[in-house]
Amino acid sequence: MLVRLLALCVFSAAAHAQLTLTGPEGAVNNDNQSGALFGHSVCAQGSLVLIAEQHYTGAYSEQGRVRLYSAGAGFVGNLEAPAPASGEQFGQALAISGGLIAVSNATQTAVHLYEQTGSSWYWSATLNPSSPMPGFGASLAIVGNTVLVGAPSGAGRVAQFTSNGPFWFQGPDILPPNPVIDGGGFGELIAVSGNMVAIAAARTTSTFSEDGAVHLYANSGSGLALVQTLTSPSPTPQQRFGYSIDIDADTVVIGTPNDGGHAWVFVNSAGSWQLESALLHPSGLPQSNFGSYVQLVGNIAAIWNPAPGGAALFRREEGYWSWKLNAAVSTDPWRAIALTSSVLALGDPGQGQAGIVSVYGVSDPPAATTFCAGDGTANACPCAPGAQGHGCANSWPTGGAVLVARGDASMGHDTVFLDAFGTPPNATGLFFQGTAQAGAGNGAQFGDGLRCVAGSAIRLGVKTASGGASTYPGPSDLPVSVKGIVPPGGATRYYQHWYRDVAFYCTPSGFNLTNGVRIAWTP
Numbered sequence: 001m002l003v004r005l006l007a008l009c010v011f012s013a014a015a016h017a018q019l020t021l022t023g024p025e026g027a028v029n030n031d032n033q034s035g036a037l038f039g040h041s042v043c044a045q046g047s048l049v050l051i052a053e054q055h056y057t058g059a060y061s062e063q064g065r066v067r068l069y070s071a072g073a074g075f076v077g078n079l080e081a082p083a084p085a086s087g088e089q090f091g092q093a094l095a096i097s098g099g100l101i102a103v104s105n106a107t108q109t110a111v112h113l114y115e116q117t118g119s120s121w122y123w124s125a126t127l128n129p130s131s132p133m134p135g136f137g138a139s140l141a142i143v144g145n146t147v148l149v150g151a152p153s154g155a156g157r158v159a160q161f162t163s164n165g166p167f168w169f170q171g172p173d174i175l176p177p178n179p180v181i182d183g184g185g186f187g188e189l190i191a192v193s194g195n196m197v198a199i200a201a202a203r204t205t206s207t208f209s210e211d212g213a214v215h216l217y218a219n220s221g222s223g224l225a226l227v228q229t230l231t232s233p234s235p236t237p238q239q240r241f242g243y244s245i246d247i248d249a250d251t252v253v254i255g256t257p258n259d260g261g262h263a264w265v266f267v268n269s270a271g272s273w274q275l276e277s278a279l280l281h282p283s284g285l286p287q288s289n290f291g292s293y294v295q296l297v298g299n300i301a302a303i304w305n306p307a308p309g310g311a312a313l314f315r316r317e318e319g320y321w322s323w324k325l326n327a328a329v330s331t332d333p334w335r336a337i338a339l340t341s342s343v344l345a346l347g348d349p350g351q352g353q354a355g356i357v358s359v360y361g362v363s364d365p366p367a368a369t370t371f372c373a374g375d376g377t378a379n380a381c382p383c384a385p386g387a388q389g390h391g392c393a394n395s396w397p398t399g400g401a402v403l404v405a406r407g408d409a410s411m412g413h414d415t416v417f418l419d420a421f422g423t424p425p426n427a428t429g430l431f432f433q434g435t436a437q438a439g440a441g442n443g444a445q446f447g448d449g450l451r452c453v454a455g456s457a458i459r460l461g462v463k464t465a466s467g468g469a470s471t472y473p474g475p476s477d478l479p480v481s482v483k484g485i486v487p488p489g490g491a492t493r494y495y496q497h498w499y500r501d502v503a504f505y506c507t508p509s510g511f512n513l514t515n516g517v518r519i520a521w522t523p
Helices: none
Strands: 020-028 038-045 048-053 065-070 074-079 094-097 100-104 111-117 120-127 139-143 146-151 157-164 167-170 190-193 196-201 213-219 224-230 244-248 251-256 262-269 272-279 294-297 300-304 310-317 320-328 336-339 343-348 356-363 368-371 402-410 417-421 428-434 444-446 449-451 458-464 469-472 492-500 511-513 516-520
Touching (some): 020 320, 020 343, 038 094, 048 094, 048 343, 048 356, 074 120, 094 139, 111 146, 120 167, 146 190, 196 244, 213 251, 244 294, 251 294, 251 300, 300 336, 368 402, 402 492, 402 516, 417 428, 417 492, 449 511, 458 469
Parallel strands (some): 190 244
Antiparallel strands (some): 020 356, 038 048, 048 065, 065 074, 139 146, 146 157, 157 167, 213 224, 244 251, 262 272, 300 310, 310 320, 336 343, 343 356, 402 417, 428 458, 428 492, 492 516
């Protein structure tokens, strides 16, 4: 059985280039203590990575500590309990939010808080349950001025501590919605995003024994209220839905490593959380332990991948999730993952060795950028300027038409769509591509607008707008990169939408254009 020691850390689409990782940097346990469990739990915010070294021995045996590592700069500090004790194993679970860090220990009696002053962190308070709470500190999360502490043993519960100035007060515990069946592990994991809180109860029995559940709560300002309980779309005995969880905005990802390996993605649609996708091992085949740990930031999900070991990174484009790459380190089954928009950290406590955390830089740059807008930032429009980022004004009160790109601008997986908005309601228009920018990117007057695209031109397709909107490609069209004959190795191309505007507006030409869009295609 895989032993989990991870504490989850809490923190129109554009076209994107290739998701890439740089590094890794090796955050090596420089005290070289064998068996210190350096990296058994990791947590990150921005470029700062918190690394638990739970069995670290300082003045006391296995007192534990947390190392602070800044990507690109190295170790920048340590956190220890205010009064270290033998066997305390400080670093059981971690959470960070803004200038507050919470750390629990293995004694199940305390959670220590640290506040940031300048570039340093200082102990500020210790949270103790008002009465013994089995499993206290198994998981942590921070919601505004409230610290949530999971205590999954027994019936399971989550303690709430809220600050009032420098003082912290314990409020009412969050209890399982149905203690008879939800007691199994309620509070073992907690994930937070905004005013939403996800609490796992992976040993809940719903349809089958220990098939699991995840409960979603919303903070309405007067406390947390249950909004929905998620269960497995395909339940099996001992599946333990909720074995790993994370949430970001309107998306939840839930790992089930015991059913052949899945990561289930749910999205909030008009207040109801619905299944969006089931992520599998990149091979498409069952893989035991895939999904043991999950992290989610925006449209990127990092899923623990036991083969080859490390993390599999997936990205969502228009509701479609696809595997992009692996961050492989080894097949050691003890793993912790932390993901931010700039950093991916993979913890390897080494099982008897000194341990290491691999810290990667994450790059997911937008492939599409706007240029040659008719809003006064480029050459002057023949008639009147449009709204910010749009083309020149047209005969309809839309501030001019705008062209946007969405999807994955990679030659191996082209999902790019070009969308034109704000044309006259039923206007006929042409999507076209060029190899250069007109007027050094500032455009040249053409009809009622600016011609932004120059060089070798390719007509992608003629479309008739519906309600002033049109899109290329349609269901029967070739992908943009194929129709545009973009080289297999990738290249930069420029796009624009020409459309008819038959109503007399300024010139007698009867046509106008959107802004230009630059797309940097990757292999």
